[in-house]
Amino acid sequence: MNRRYCSLPRQSAPAFAPGLAAERLGALAAGRRMWVNGTVLHYCFLDADTDASVIPVPGTGRTRRVPWAGAEEQRDVLRECFREWQDLGIGVTFTEVTDRSEAELRIGFQQGDGSWSVIGRDALSVGLGERTMNLGWDLTEHDGRWTALHEIGHALGMRHEHQSPFAGVHWDDEAVYADLAGPPNHWSRDRTDRDILHRLDAAEANGSVWDPQSVMQFSFGPGLILEPEQYHNGLYPSGSLSPSDKEFALRWYPPAAAPAALVPFRSAPLGLGPGEQGDFAVEPPETRVYSVGTFGESDCVVVVFEERDGEPRYLAGHDDGGTPHNARIRVRLVRGRRYVVRVRLHSTWGSGETAAMCW
Structure with a gap:
């Protein structure tokens, strides 16, 4: 099975003042990308004629426009997945709008640009003419729903679960580089390091225990994971929200109380x-x-x-x-x-x- 993976935009590290206590730094790392609870996250789909990337055509010296618009069936999958997160009873709500100036989340469907989202309230620093999320393949195909749930998890502030320091994963690094360098991902070693092999700080992890069934966990084929030994022949999460995913969302975004x-x-x-x-x-x-x-x-x-x-x-x-x-x-x-x-x-x-x- 060809596994297509989420490829996060490069993120800059926060520039905190030197000398801060470790406990204070940990709290800042854990919460700096989380929305305040009770936020209404407005999302819009980018579909105007001007919403496109201009990319070079190899060997020609010319460029071509690749639109960001997505078909209605693609949008419907994402709408359903927003509702699935919402139906957990979390204190953050999602509302679709048509005016991008009112949208914290601006969503494109550029094919060939991968699937990704900025993390949490980092979306507020993205220009109004830019995407905060992209869905780079057909969401109606296999793993499309997992992709949509996964990217919304990032928009809520979640990180990749396989990068948790609590996972204890021992990778066959060269096998991972070779697997990701081939189709359908065609990743560089640098991107593979950033999105697979790099371990997060403990404060950035989604929880204090690794959840191999999380919607934020990638599936991996045989031979990439050396330890834990039970995953040497592959790790295949269900692609749906796990109990730990739901606990994370409700811990950070409990039902909003009256002010x-x-x-x-x-x-x-x-x-x-x-x-x-x-x-x-x-x-x-x-x-x-x-x-x-x-x-x-x-x-x-x-x-x-x-x-x-x-x-x-x-x-x-x-x-x-x-x-x-x-x-x-x-x-x-x-x-x-x-x-x-x-x-x-x-x-x-x-x-x-x-x-x-x-x-």
């Missing part, structure tokens, strides 16, 4: 543990520019949403992780409208209390 009131000029103690979140509603008494932020020796991400037709829309955000400063946003709030402030704690690194405030 507490955040009254201007009145601090609200957070009392959170690492990875936990506080949610607050703000109804400004006057229209003006407000500051929204945290106090205390902690690493937090703060996001302000404006409710429009009952749905929270991203307005502004700030992650202070790894700096000596607190997260702070200056944003114009309008009297008569309702806003939601979500604060996810990465870690605390001092003895004082962490609090949120709007002023």
Whole structure:
């Protein structure tokens, strides 16, 4: 069986200040790509005439346009897979939109460009004219549904499971290079290192135990894995969401709770543990520019949403992780409208209390 693999875009390492404690660095690595819970992730399919890649035609000196548009049956598979993740009861929801300027996730179907997604809220740094996800082969064929579930897992912040440091996998490196260099993947040794052989930091892994049945786990043919010995003849996950996949999603994105009131000029103690979140509603008494932020020796991400037709829309955000400063946003709030402030704690690194405030 020809196995086509997800090929992640190259990712830059975060530039944290030197001298941070290992526990603090671990918390930052675990949470820096995760969405705040309660986020509505809007996705759109790119299909305009201008949505295409321009690639060279070998040996001719010419180029050709390769469109990003996908047929409706391809889109339907992805819609079904968004619903499957949603039906777990997670606090993040997915909504399809047609305006790319409203979409955090912009999806293309360029054939020959592989299947990939940026990880979690790294999508916010991708330009509006660019894709955050690509499905590079027919999703109605074998493993197409696995591909769609897998890429949505990346969009939620999940990493490749076979790269978990808890897997204890001993590879036959040269056999892996040779297998991936051939069809249908045609990968370089560098890409194989990045997406197969490189081990993640423990804080970046999806969980503290390896899950060979995860939807984020690749299947591998015989002779690529030397140990554990039981997988020497191949590893073939089911291609569906495993119990550990569901646990990961619900751990980071539990069903959203009703927000507490955040009254201007009145601090609200957070009392959170690492990875936990506080949610607050703000109804400004006057229209003006407000500051929204945290106090205390902690690493937090703060996001302000404006409710429009009952749905929270991203307005502004700030992650202070790894700096000596607190997260702070200056944003114009309008009297008569309702806003939601979500604060996810990465870690605390001092003895004082962490609090949120709007002023």
